[in-house]
Amino acid sequence: MACTQNAVRAGTRIVIALAGLLSGLSSSAQQAPPPLNAQESCRAAVAAMDKTTSVSDRDFYHCLGFILGTTRTLELVEPYLPKPLACVPDSASNGQLMRVFVNYINRHPEKLHQGASLLVALSLQEAFPCKKAD
DSSP, rough: HHHHHHHHHHHHHHHHHHHHHHHHHHHHHOOOOOOHHHHHHHHHHHOOOOSSSOOOOOOHHHHHHHHHHHHHHHHHHGGGGOSOOOOOOOOOOHHHHHHOOOOOOOOOGTTSSSSSHHHHHHHHHSSSOOOOOO
């Protein structure tokens, strides 16, 4: 119990330190970059993986962070759902997850008005459906 509390305190200190560092960096910038869009960041990242264009680190890591954050959140809430939403194999690579999302939004432009997190969930559900129990 004490180890867990110490770990939480240490993690909290790290988050506070990073927040301070990031706020210092953003205040020193002359002009803030435009906000990122997960769909466009991921399209650019996948195009760069296919070597058809280059991508900024900002776009690549925005996409990767968004996809992994949504995927991990789905894994955390899965025990509380009546049935799993998707069964992503442990062997799925980060690049594969990014491609699954981009392929989904390219095939379903009519859904782009929906939130990106929902679109990630739907893309994973379509690509990695859970097998029905016999």
